[in-house]
Amino acid sequence: MPIISISKLSKTYTSGFTALRDIELAIERGEIFALLGPNGAGKSTLINIVCGIVTASSGSVLVDGHDIVADYRAARRAIGLVPQELTTDAFETVLNTVSFSRGLFGMKPDAGHIERILRALSLWDKRDSRLMTLSGGMKRRVLIAKALSHEPRVLFLDEPTAGVDVELRQDMWRLVRDLRQQGVTVILTTHYIEEAEEMADRIGVIRRGEIILVEEKAALMHKLGRKRLTLHLQQPITAVPPELADYGLALSGEGSELVYTYDTRAERTGITGLLTGLAAAGIRFKDLHTEQSSLEDIFVGLVREERAQV
Known part of the structure; x- marks a missing residue:
């Protein structure tokens, strides 16, 4: 009980x-x-x-x-x-x-x-x-x-x-x-x-x-959190290749970094597909790191959702 x-x-x-x-x-x-x-x-x-x-x-x-x-x-x-x-x-x-x-x-x-x-x-x-x-x-x-x-x-x-x-x-x-x-x-x-x-x-x-x-x-x-994968490229690029548009990638660091933000529930398939697409597009990276949203990030997102509904 x-x-x-x-x-x-x-x-x-x-x-x-x-x-x-x-x-x-x-x-x-x-x-x-x-x-x-x-x-x-x-x-x-x-x-x-x-x-x-x-x-x-x-x-x-x-x-x-x-x-x-x-x-x-x-x-x-x-x-x-x-x-x-x-x-x-x-x-x-x-x-x-x-x-x-x-x-x-x-x-x-x-x-x-x-x-x-x-x-x-x-x-x-x-x-x-x-x-x-x-x-x-x-x-x-x-x-x-x-x-x-x-x-x-x-x-x-x-x-x-x-x-x-x-x-x-x-x-x-x-x-x-x-x-x-x-x-x-x-x-x-x-x-x-x-x-x-x-x-x-x-x-x-x-x-x-x-x-x-x-x-x-x-x-x-795990359910509501999001992760961010930052790829440090070997060579800067000026734009995200069209074939990778579905991933919502963002360029930063004057074109030397690609940032991928994804739902933790889609972690495996998302990253695997992205890396395959990068290789096919001839984009090489020299380093990467990931960040996961905190409980505070999740809470702030829920509060914002409430305000949007009012």
């Missing part, structure tokens, strides 16, 4: 704005799932519904087998949430606020667990500091520690590294890897696409309140 099962989930606000439309999504146990989408696509609304902060208009959500409405206490206990906003109790100490968060979920005190979390997030030396004295990056670490205080089986990270320093980002992703090894499921939204590319097992893309694709990261990049 998936750790999170979402069925026909929709949300329409009283203003008439529909933020989510019939979302169907299953998130597997122990995976890192990245939810990507442009601003206003519905990412935070979806997370807030699963976490019990926003009420859905229709549909159902199960978290570790518990319905978020009928059995909300058990469902909420299974979830840790790191929100976008820095909301902290300014006058409380780091240690007390993290320990208090654990107690809110009915968990018995566990000083050893709290210490491990604070040390993992480089907060142990700040444990007696009041939150008002901390920097923005340190306050973000406290939010993460609070989300982990009750040992959740699911951790939501809503833009967890937005506006924080490089050190925190590195600590954050080191912690995420450790949590996955412990069997915790991690769902994140991020504007740092390279983080999703490095960390995620699967990618989901939401656009205008609808899930438009869910794929394993490698499969997504």
